[in-house]
Amino acid sequence: MSLSFRLRFRPLMTAAVLAGALAVVPVSAAMAQVTAYKQAVAEASFGDETVGAFYRQNGYQPVWTGEGEAFLARRAALIEALSMADIHGLPASRYDVEGLMARMAAAHTVRDMGLLEVAMSRVFARFASDIQTGFLVPSAIDEGMVREVARRGAGEYLAEFQAADPGRYLRELAPHTTQYRALLKLKLGLERELAAGGWGPTVPGGKLAPGDSGDRVVQLRNRLIAMGYMDRSAAATYDAALQKAVQSFQLAHGLEPDGIAGDATLEEINRSVADRLKSVIVALERERWLPRDRGERHILVNQTDFSAKIVDHGRVTFETRSVIGMNTSDRRSPEFSDEMEHMVINPSWYVPRSIITKEYLPKLRNNPNAHGYLEITDSRGRRVDRNAVDFNQFSTRSFPFAMRQPPGRNNALGLVKFMFPNKYNIYLHDTPQKHLFAREVRAFSHGCIRLAQPFEFAYALLAAQEADPKSFFHGVLNTGRETKVDLTQHVPVHIIYRTAYVDDRGNPGFRRDVYGRDAKIWDALSRAGVVLTAVQG
Known part of the structure; x- marks a missing residue:
């Protein structure tokens, strides 16, 4: 038996084929081939419990190496999908398409077929898991990335695949979210920018402001034109058009939109296309880690954006500024998902033991x-x-x-906290330190998320169960008593960390890597074989 490079296998002697082959192949020889095939499959899958269990349950029948158009379609669909892994920011070397195809071409015996069958199932299952839920383990990269990724076994993927249209099944494995699709589009655009040579020379340091002129202003103007933040211009002065372009850039990068190109703004303007492309590839892997079902209504806290949002049916219906954990080893806010169950109005602050012993004792x-x-x-x-x-x-x-701060306006938690009970003791809450929300970088807490508009956040949540949520909230607040208010419908909470994203209007946004986590993820991706690609035209 042999396999051609074009994926057209000569028929494997399975039970389905035997009936038409009896005239030319002795029964004993055919049965020997089937037995040899099954033995090869059992041998190759030994030690891989999920793949081995799948083949034991299906009687060692082939998924890939059988005869007919259905098997040909599966093989072709797999090779096509693996060949496009890099489009999703996955490491092509992890699937070794060329090596797999060479192995297919070199399969000459029934035993070769059985070994190849398992090899294809393994690479299929690896790819399916990688593109659906990511291939890195978050907590192995940074201790603050405690997100638990719901991954599925090879047998489940193989069983689904057998019953599905192969091409469609493989195409639909990637996340279906609007964000994932937008990131793929942004990645392609940046790859084209990379192929075109980037955004031109960087702008030398030193503040530039309206009214300035000279070569540095021209360099700033040209770079913003290349990035798409302003129309072409020959002006050599920092005029109103340039100021507006700087403000647009600042808004898209989480900077104070004052229209002045200070050190922080110039640092972000000077970042390369390659740096932005790395952030997008990291964001794709992070998007794969999130639950498939985010919740029709959910809360999204993006740490790098210092924001908290309520999302209803894919649309942001409420947004407020937030403060996250300080950038020290014991205070960085973790990343995870949970469900908000209740709020506490007029809360006491029960001081965490770590704070008691380290700060107060x-x-x-x-x-x-x-x-x-x-x-x-x-x-x-x-x-x-x-x-x-x-x-x-x-x-x-x-x-x-133990230590406790009673309810009151000066309470460390302010006048309301929002609870999604978790082992990390993280929640959202009010704060008396309102001045911190005016800062550009807002990493000041012990790890919990502080909200700039906690009352309005409460009204939005209570609107699902109270006819007059504002009056209800203040009626409880005015008692001065610590009061737990259950949410009749729990709301999923996703605490994420994104330095690259696309907003509701399709505009790309980039943020600084506050905790250095994305740099670690990129290092891990790079070590695994992910590379930056320049795409022409």
Whole structure:
């Protein structure tokens, strides 16, 4: 037996073929071929429990190496899909299409066929999983990326594939989200820019402002024209058109839109096409990690954008600024998905033990009355007299007390918190530190997400269950009592981290890599074989 490079196999002697072959092939020889094939499949799948289980359950029947148009279509569809892996930012070397095709051409015996059958199933299952749910393990790259990715087994993919149109099935494995499709389009555009040589010379450092003129202004103008932020112009001064273009760039990159090209703005303007392309490829992998079902209504917190949004049926219906965790090893906000179950109006702040022992205990040792606005309680919840305790006798491990800040306008959580109970003790909440929302980079918290407009956020959530959500909210708030308000319908919460995305209007946006996580992901992608591609025309 042999396989041609064009994927047209000579028939494998399966049970379905035997009836028409009995006139020329002795039954004993045909049965021997079937047995040899099955043995080869069993041998090749040994140690791979999911693939092995699939073939045991289907009686070692072929998915790829059988006779007829159906098998030919499967082989052709697989080769086509693998050949386009790089379009999705996947490493082509991971699937080794040329090696697989060479192996197909070199298969001459029934045993070769059986070994090839399993090899094709393995590469198919790897590709199917990779393009649907990503191939990197988030937590292995950064401890803050605690997202749990729901991956499926090879047997499930193979069973589905057998019952489906092969080309359509493989095409529909990638995420169906508007964001994923938009990122693919953005990737292609950047690849064309890369092939064309990029956006031209960078702009030398030093602030540029309206009224300035000279060579640096011309370089700034030319780069913004190349990026598509302004029409062609011969002006050598920082005029109104250039100021407007700078503001548009700043808005698209999460910068303060003052129309002045300061150091931070110039740093982003000078980033290369290759840098932006890396961010998009990372964003594609991140999009694959997210749940397929985000929820018709869900909350989306993009850490790099310092924003929190409510999304209804794919459309942003509410958005507010946010503050995320400080960029230190113990305070960075994690990435994960959960479900918001309730809000607490007039919340107490139960101080996390890590904050008690690291920040407050050292001060209590020097002054028992430090942070007097916090109640210290024992294991039974009884208030402790600070002056009756020698705090110097306790270490960070032996400190036996809890600390609580009662409800009030100066409470660290403000006047409302939004709970999606999780093992990371992360939630969304109000804050008395309103001045922080005016900052461009808003990484100041201990890890939780602070909201600039928490009341309006609450109204939007309560609108699904209260006829007058604002009056309901303030009626509870005005009691001054800590009150839990359940959400009759839980709302999925997705805390993400995107340095590249496309907004509702189709406009690309880029953000700074606040925690350096995307740089780590790109390193992992690059080590796996992902490369930047320049596409002509």
